[in-house]
Amino acid sequence: MEKNLKRIKMKISVVVPLMNEEDNIKYLIEEVEKALKNFDYELILVDDGSTDNTVEEIKKYMNDKTKLIILNRNYGQTSAMAAGIEVAQGDIIVTIDGDLQNDPSDIPMMIEKLNEGYDVVAGIRAKRQDEPVRKFLSKIANKIIRKITGVHITDYGCTLKVFKKDVAKNLQLYGELHRFIPILAKIYGAKITEVPVKHHERKFGKSKYGFNRIFKVISDLMYLVFMQRFGQKPMHFFGTVGFIMFSLGALIDLYLFILKLFGESIGNRPLLTLGTLFIIGGIQLITTGFLAEIMIRTYYESQNKKPYIIKEIVTKNG
Known part of the structure; x- marks a missing residue:
């Protein structure tokens, strides 16, 4: 060798x-x-x-x-x-x-x-x-x-x-x-x-x-x-999770709307709050995905800043 x-x-x-x-x-x-x-x-x-x-x-x-x-x-x-x-x-x-x-x-x-x-x-x-x-x-x-x-x-x-x-x-x-x-x-x-x-x-x-x-x-x-x-497509993560949450929320609210049409009371049902939270959460995640996409592009196109500061470099010959 x-x-x-x-x-x-x-x-x-x-x-x-x-x-x-x-x-x-x-x-x-x-x-x-x-x-x-x-x-x-x-x-x-x-x-x-x-x-x-x-x-x-x-x-x-x-x-x-x-x-x-x-x-x-x-x-x-x-x-x-x-x-x-x-x-x-x-x-x-x-x-x-x-x-x-x-x-x-x-x-x-x-x-x-x-x-x-x-x-x-x-x-x-x-x-x-x-x-x-x-x-x-x-x-x-x-x-x-x-x-x-x-x-x-x-x-x-x-x-x-x-x-x-x-x-x-x-x-x-x-x-x-x-x-x-x-x-x-x-x-x-x-x-x-x-x-x-x-x-x-x-x-x-x-x-x-x-x-x-x-x-x-x-x-x-x-x-x-x-x-x-x-890493290069954060929207694929945030968008997928956000779409799933939004869809669940929409289905829950649709179910409650149908119950309302048939005369059922929905004012005190926990599903109403849950469906609304899912819709809001889904919108927020999708929006986060858009922001992450913009940040990724900014990251790749911005200046190459370092997470440290070199105080001094010393060699044998000064």
């Missing part, structure tokens, strides 16, 4: 979002350098509002291939990853966690796999070194995501992924969407495969993941399912 890899002349950009990882910086830079010694590469470290000495440690150990991006505050892993991808100049873009649980030595193997004709290669954490509860919840979440989206990726939580440049640059990462990159890539039209990768115990620092993220993940998943199925 090494022989084949030496023939690959494309530049590699390794993007690493970081938040309070001061103890991992030295080893991270060393491991990436060791893994990619036969490649033309750049290491992009994105500081996402660290409150420890992460920035100082990066400046201390960075080499000529290291680029430090400092965000003006904490935005979250997705925005930090998006900032790194924006700055990346490589033909191939790699995303990897900064806690050294992912192993940079897997990158060459994944690049070789990418060059078999794929657009994205996703990692599967083999022999995952995390707490049993976290692994159990992750397994359930992966199964639910696969079932709902139809995108059959084994390990959505593995940050280690390799992309062709055009795919990575068009992911449109917001919120907590870094977890759903394979879905975003699929929406873009990418050809995706996955390979087993190594996974290590965290040696330094603390995990940033907690149960409070579950609701954010659920919200983003709902958004992605909508975008996947109705």
Whole structure:
């Protein structure tokens, strides 16, 4: 494999979002350098509002291939990853966690796999070194995501992924969407495969993941399912649901009208209120569909604004 890899002349950009990882910086830079010694590469470290000495440690150990991006505050892993991808100049873009649980030595193997004709290669954490509860919840979440989206990726939580440049640059990462990159890539039209990768115990620092993220993940998943199925035609969703509600309301009111014709009293019937609510709700949903269509067109035609602000970009040579 090494022989084949030496023939690959494309530049590699390794993007690493970081938040309070001061103890991992030295080893991270060393491991990436060791893994990619036969490649033309750049290491992009994105500081996402660290409150420890992460920035100082990066400046201390960075080499000529290291680029430090400092965000003006904490935005979250997705925005930090998006900032790194924006700055990346490589033909191939790699995303990897900064806690050294992912192993940079897997990158060459994944690049070789990418060059078999794929657009994205996703990692599967083999022999995952995390707490049993976290692994159990992750397994359930992966199964639910696969079932709902139809995108059959084994390990959505593995940050280690390799992309062709055009795919990575068009992911449109917001919120907590870094977890759903394979879905975003699929929406873009990418050809995706996955390979087993190594996974290590965290040696330094603390995990940033907690149960409070579950609701954010659920919200983003709902958004992605909508975008996947109705992203370019939201009227197909709102219009269909609105038409069904409007029709039910109209049928209920027609039934009550017929009863009235035959002399029945309808003034105190709950169906009267229900039918009216269905009609009003249906009209509102259809109107929402029209507004969503207009917003979609505005979104695609508007300026490309970013959900983060880059405070500074630092290189070894200033």
